[in-house]
Amino acid sequence: MKSLRQKMIDAMQLRGFSPRTHTSYLAAIRDLAKHYHQSPDQLNQDQLQAYLLSLIQERGLSASSCRLSLNAIHFLWMKVLERGEFKVKLIAPKRPQRIPELLTIDEVARIIAACNKHRDRVLLSTCYGCGLRVSELVALKVRHIDGRPRLLRIEQAKGAKDRYVRLSERLLSRLRDYWRAYRPREWLFSSQYYEQRTPITITTAQKIFTAAKNKAEIKKIGGIHSLRHAYATHQLSQGMPIQELQKMLGHSDIRSTLHYLHWVPQYQACDHYADLIAALEEVSDEH
Numbered sequence: 001m002k003s004l005r006q007k008m009i010d011a012m013q014l015r016g017f018s019p020r021t022h023t024s025y026l027a028a029i030r031d032l033a034k035h036y037h038q039s040p041d042q043l044n045q046d047q048l049q050a051y052l053l054s055l056i057q058e059r060g061l062s063a064s065s066c067r068l069s070l071n072a073i074h075f076l077w078m079k080v081l082e083r084g085e086f087k088v089k090l091i092a093p094k095r096p097q098r099i100p101e102l103l104t105i106d107e108v109a110r111i112i113a114a115c116n117k118h119r120d121r122v123l124l125s126t127c128y129g130c131g132l133r134v135s136e137l138v139a140l141k142v143r144h145i146d147g148r149p150r151l152l153r154i155e156q157a158k159g160a161k162d163r164y165v166r167l168s169e170r171l172l173s174r175l176r177d178y179w180r181a182y183r184p185r186e187w188l189f190s191s192q193y194y195e196q197r198t199p200i201t202i203t204t205a206q207k208i209f210t211a212a213k214n215k216a217e218i219k220k221i222g223g224i225h226s227l228r229h230a231y232a233t234h235q236l237s238q239g240m241p242i243q244e245l246q247k248m249l250g251h252s253d254i255r256s257t258l259h260y261l262h263w264v265p266q267y268q269a270c271d272h273y274a275d276l277i278a279a280l281e282e283v284s285d286e287h
Helices: 004-014 019-036 045-057 063-080 105-113 118-130 134-138 169-182 202-215 225-237 242-249 254-262 265-269 273-286
Strands: 151-157 161-166
Touching (some): 004 019, 004 063, 019 045, 118 134, 118 169, 118 202, 161 242, 225 254, 242 254
Antiparallel strands (some): 151 161
């Protein structure tokens, strides 16, 4: 008989969950088992509710951390154990709704220029120029670049989906120069310590961004994901239709894309406002 852990892994693989979700969910269930010194499939819902309450009251975890644990437990109960109705709830203070600080085009350029290495400048240029998640950025391979139609292929991104993102002529030229200089084999941005056999890690990419931002003396709060935010808002400011931006970012739900309108209040004045209204109506009809 398969172990509970392996059953959970199988269930997540069938649903195309990302490696990071695998790690987070398994860690959450492992912590639950450690808390009670008992296998999670032997616990009842009252115990699960008490555990979540202890995360807030005794351990002082943030609402987002507690929510991750709840999601993992819900998945275990409903999809792995197939127990049926799930009544456990998370009672935690609401997260403050803050709009992150947006990088301007000039600030993005300063951060990229502050990189010490050619590879790092191209890395951040690609992240911003294509609006990529950092997990997508480090997973890029040389074969994902299609020069003639100027497209970048993103394979098995969030939600186990593939998509294409447009490359500007300038970014494509930078990538070609980079290839001539470094001759990457499989991974576009590979680890320098393993003879190009493995991609750089997410942590390394984040450190590259932070170091460049500090050197450029940019004080705004935010990590490498700020480049994706900047890409989205700058595209909207230049009049990109909201549905097209949704495809470029790989959002399955347009409501995720609509969040960027906080930064572009003048969007309603552009020619694509009618498209936004139509998108909102579609969302209302579906939900």
